Amino acid sequence: MIHVLVIGAGAMGSTHAAAYADMPNAYLAGIVDTDAGKGARVAEACGTSSFTSYAKAMEALDRVDVVDVCLPTPLHKKHVLQAADDGKHVICEKPLARSLADAREMIDHCRSRGVRLFVGHVLRFFHEYAHAKRLLDDGVIGNPAVIRAGRGGGYPIGWQHWYSDFGASGGITLDAMIHDFDFLRWCFGEVERVYAKGLHGRVHAQLDYSLVTLRFQSGAIAHVEGTWSHEGFSMNLEIAGTQGIIGYDSARDQPLLSFQRGGHAGGGGGVPVPESPVEENPYFQELRHFLNCIEQDEEPIVTAEDAYEALRIALSALKSMETGRPVDLGAGAADLSSKGVIGS
Amino acid sequence: MKIGIVSFAHMHAYSYAKALIQLEGVELAGIYDPDEQRGQKFAGILGTSYYGDYAELLSQGLSGIVVTSENANHKEHVLAAAKAGVHVLCEKPISTNAADARDMIEACKAAGVMLQTAFPVRYNRSVIRAKQMIDEGKLGRILAMKGTNRGQNPGGWFVDPALSGGGAVIDHTVHVADIMRWFTGAEVKEVYAEIGQLMSAVPIDDCGILSIEFDNGVFATLDCSWSRNPSFPTWGDVTLEIVGTAGTLTIDAFGQKLNVFSEERGYRHHFWGDDMDFGLVRDFVASIAEGRTEANVTGVDGLKALEVALAAYRSAERLTAVSPAEL
Structure with missing residues (x-):
C-alpha cells in the first residue's frame, strides 16, 4: 500500500484524490489546500483528511510515500524540492516547470535525493490517444506524414486567475499544448524545428490562441492548435500516413451528450454536457501506472526527461512567437535565450 | 454570348x-x-x-x-x-x-x-455568408485564422513541376490564401512553411503547413497537403477557423453533405449545397454582360495568392519567414 498526499484541491487535485481513493494499492493519506473549505470538501468526498499546508500534513501524518503536486505551475518547484528533501517520491502535474533551468534542477534534485519523479502527461493514458499510437505502431496507416492536433475551449479562470499571468502559466502553449507536444514526440520521435504564432502580446483580452508547426527529424510535419478563445472543451487528432488516416475529434465523436433544460419548460438556458465514460479514467490509469513503477522499480511510459523535452518544445514555440523565427531543437539547444533561433 | x-x-x-x-x-x-x-x-x-x-x-x-x-x-x-x-x-x-x-x-x-482568376471558393455559400458576418462586425476584429485545403494527389501534369510549377503548395495554397485576403482586407506580410515529399513516390511536394503573418497583425496557418487518401469519404476539404475579438467562426465549405455508404464505393460524402463552380462562371459571364472592365476577383488577386505559395517555397529553402515583396 502506497500512502499518497495530494497537494492542491483544484480540478486536477480532486481528480487525482478520487483516483487514489479508488485504487486498491493506494492509500489517500490526505489533501492539502490553502483554502480550508475547498480542501475539506474534497477530503470528505474522498474519505480522507485535509490540511492547509504541506508542513501541517507532514506533521500530522504517520506515513507519506508519495507527494502528488497538483498546483499552479509556478508553485511546482518549491513543493517538488521540499518533497524530495523529505525523501518522498513525487508526482507533479504538467508542465513540470515554467523554465528549463527549473525543470532540470527539479529532476536532478529528485535523483540526488534518491526519489522518483513522475510528470502528469496524462494524454498518453487517454484511451483514444493510446489506441491511435497502437494503430500507428502496428503500421495501419504506413509512414506518418502530416499530423494535426488541437485542444482547447474557454479561457480558464483557475486559482487567483493565475492562467492569465503569462509569466506564470505560459498561456495555452505551455499549459495545455504541452500535452500534444509530449504525445506527438512519443509517436513521431524527436522534433527538429518549431515555428509558432500566437495571440500573446497581440491582444489585451482574456483570449489565447496558438498555432504551432513541428518538424520532426523523421520529416513528418505536425500542426498543433491551442485555443482559449472558443466555447466548450474539445480536442482532436489526425494522422495522415502513406497508407491511411487516423482521425479523432471529441467535438464530433460524442458517445454521450446530456442537456438539462433551464428554468422554464421547453426553454434553453442549459448547455450540452459531453461525457466519455470508461471503466478506468485516464487519470486513474496514469496514477496507478506511476505507483506500480514505484512498487516494481520500473521505468514509466512517460519519464521526467520526456516532460523536460515536452517543455523544451513548448518554450521553443514561445521563443518562435517572440522572434518570428523557427527554433532549432536539434543541436542540443537547451539554451532558449537566442542561440537556438535559426538565422539569428 | x-x-x-x-x-x-x-x-x-x-x-x-x-x-x-x-x-x-x-x-x-x-x-x-x-x-x-x-x-x-x-x-x-x-x-x-x-x-x-x-x-x-x-x-x-x-x-x-x-x-x-x-x-x-x-x-x-x-x-x-x-x-x-x-x-x-x-x-x-x-x-x-x-x-x-x-x-x-x-x-x-x-x-x-477583363482578367478574372478562377477562385470558386469565393462563390461557396458558407464562405459568402461568413464574409457577410465578418463585414457586419459579428466577430469583432479578426485576430487569427486556421485554414485547410487538403486533397488527394491529382497525379498527371500536376506532379510535373515544369507544367504545374510545383505540387501541393502551389496547387492548394491559393484558394484559402485568397479567402483570407478577402476576409481581412489585409495583405500577406510574411510566410513561413514546412514542406515535404512525404507520401508520393514521384518527386513532388505533397505536404505543407504554412504560417502567414498579415500586414494588420492577423496570423494564420494553412494546411495545403495532398493528404487525403482514396478511402477518405471525399476528395478533400476547404475549412477555415476564425478567431475574433467578439467571437469565433468555423467554416467547412463542403459541410453541406450526405453520408452515403454504398457497397460499391464504401463511405462517401455527397455535397448537396449550391454549386460554386456555377456561381463562378455565372459571375464571369455577368461581368462581361455588364461591360465591366474589372472582374470581381481579379488577376491581381490571383497574383497575390500565388505569391503566398511562392514565398512558402522560398521559406522552406531558407528556413526563415519570407516576405512576398522580396520575391
Missing part, C-alpha cells in the same frame, strides 16, 4: 463547361485542346465544336474564354486572348511564377479585357 474553353488539361474545365451550358444566353462556342482526342471527346459530350488551334477558336467572335490549360501554359493562352480582345477567366494558380502573372495582368489591362 459566345464563350470558349482553352484546354481540358485541368479537370475543372468540365464543371465550368456544364455551367456555361446551363446559363441562359450563353453559347459554349468551342473547345481548343492540344490533345485532340481529349478535345474531341469533350466537344462531343458537351455538343460543341473542337478546335485544334486556339487562335482559330479566339476568332469565332467570342466574348470570353475560360483558360484551363496546365499552369505553365496559362500565360500563352491569356496573352493570345488579350490580343484577340477576349475576356478571360483563368484557372488558379494564375501562373507558375510572379513575372508571368504580371505580364498577363498587364497585357489584359492594355488590351482592355
Whole structure:
C-alpha cells in the first residue's frame, strides 16, 4: 500500500484524490489546500483528511510515500524540492516547470535525493490517444506524414486567475499544448524545428490562441492548435500516413451528450454536457501506472526527461512567437535565450 | 454570348463547361485542346465544336474564354486572348511564377479585357455568408485564422513541376490564401512553411503547413497537403477557423453533405449545397454582360495568392519567414 498526499484541491487535485481513493494499492493519506473549505470538501468526498499546508500534513501524518503536486505551475518547484528533501517520491502535474533551468534542477534534485519523479502527461493514458499510437505502431496507416492536433475551449479562470499571468502559466502553449507536444514526440520521435504564432502580446483580452508547426527529424510535419478563445472543451487528432488516416475529434465523436433544460419548460438556458465514460479514467490509469513503477522499480511510459523535452518544445514555440523565427531543437539547444533561433 | 474553353488539361474545365451550358444566353462556342482526342471527346459530350488551334477558336467572335490549360501554359493562352480582345477567366494558380502573372495582368489591362482568376471558393455559400458576418462586425476584429485545403494527389501534369510549377503548395495554397485576403482586407506580410515529399513516390511536394503573418497583425496557418487518401469519404476539404475579438467562426465549405455508404464505393460524402463552380462562371459571364472592365476577383488577386505559395517555397529553402515583396 502506497500512502499518497495530494497537494492542491483544484480540478486536477480532486481528480487525482478520487483516483487514489479508488485504487486498491493506494492509500489517500490526505489533501492539502490553502483554502480550508475547498480542501475539506474534497477530503470528505474522498474519505480522507485535509490540511492547509504541506508542513501541517507532514506533521500530522504517520506515513507519506508519495507527494502528488497538483498546483499552479509556478508553485511546482518549491513543493517538488521540499518533497524530495523529505525523501518522498513525487508526482507533479504538467508542465513540470515554467523554465528549463527549473525543470532540470527539479529532476536532478529528485535523483540526488534518491526519489522518483513522475510528470502528469496524462494524454498518453487517454484511451483514444493510446489506441491511435497502437494503430500507428502496428503500421495501419504506413509512414506518418502530416499530423494535426488541437485542444482547447474557454479561457480558464483557475486559482487567483493565475492562467492569465503569462509569466506564470505560459498561456495555452505551455499549459495545455504541452500535452500534444509530449504525445506527438512519443509517436513521431524527436522534433527538429518549431515555428509558432500566437495571440500573446497581440491582444489585451482574456483570449489565447496558438498555432504551432513541428518538424520532426523523421520529416513528418505536425500542426498543433491551442485555443482559449472558443466555447466548450474539445480536442482532436489526425494522422495522415502513406497508407491511411487516423482521425479523432471529441467535438464530433460524442458517445454521450446530456442537456438539462433551464428554468422554464421547453426553454434553453442549459448547455450540452459531453461525457466519455470508461471503466478506468485516464487519470486513474496514469496514477496507478506511476505507483506500480514505484512498487516494481520500473521505468514509466512517460519519464521526467520526456516532460523536460515536452517543455523544451513548448518554450521553443514561445521563443518562435517572440522572434518570428523557427527554433532549432536539434543541436542540443537547451539554451532558449537566442542561440537556438535559426538565422539569428 | 459566345464563350470558349482553352484546354481540358485541368479537370475543372468540365464543371465550368456544364455551367456555361446551363446559363441562359450563353453559347459554349468551342473547345481548343492540344490533345485532340481529349478535345474531341469533350466537344462531343458537351455538343460543341473542337478546335485544334486556339487562335482559330479566339476568332469565332467570342466574348470570353475560360483558360484551363496546365499552369505553365496559362500565360500563352491569356496573352493570345488579350490580343484577340477576349475576356478571360483563368484557372488558379494564375501562373507558375510572379513575372508571368504580371505580364498577363498587364497585357489584359492594355488590351482592355477583363482578367478574372478562377477562385470558386469565393462563390461557396458558407464562405459568402461568413464574409457577410465578418463585414457586419459579428466577430469583432479578426485576430487569427486556421485554414485547410487538403486533397488527394491529382497525379498527371500536376506532379510535373515544369507544367504545374510545383505540387501541393502551389496547387492548394491559393484558394484559402485568397479567402483570407478577402476576409481581412489585409495583405500577406510574411510566410513561413514546412514542406515535404512525404507520401508520393514521384518527386513532388505533397505536404505543407504554412504560417502567414498579415500586414494588420492577423496570423494564420494553412494546411495545403495532398493528404487525403482514396478511402477518405471525399476528395478533400476547404475549412477555415476564425478567431475574433467578439467571437469565433468555423467554416467547412463542403459541410453541406450526405453520408452515403454504398457497397460499391464504401463511405462517401455527397455535397448537396449550391454549386460554386456555377456561381463562378455565372459571375464571369455577368461581368462581361455588364461591360465591366474589372472582374470581381481579379488577376491581381490571383497574383497575390500565388505569391503566398511562392514565398512558402522560398521559406522552406531558407528556413526563415519570407516576405512576398522580396520575391
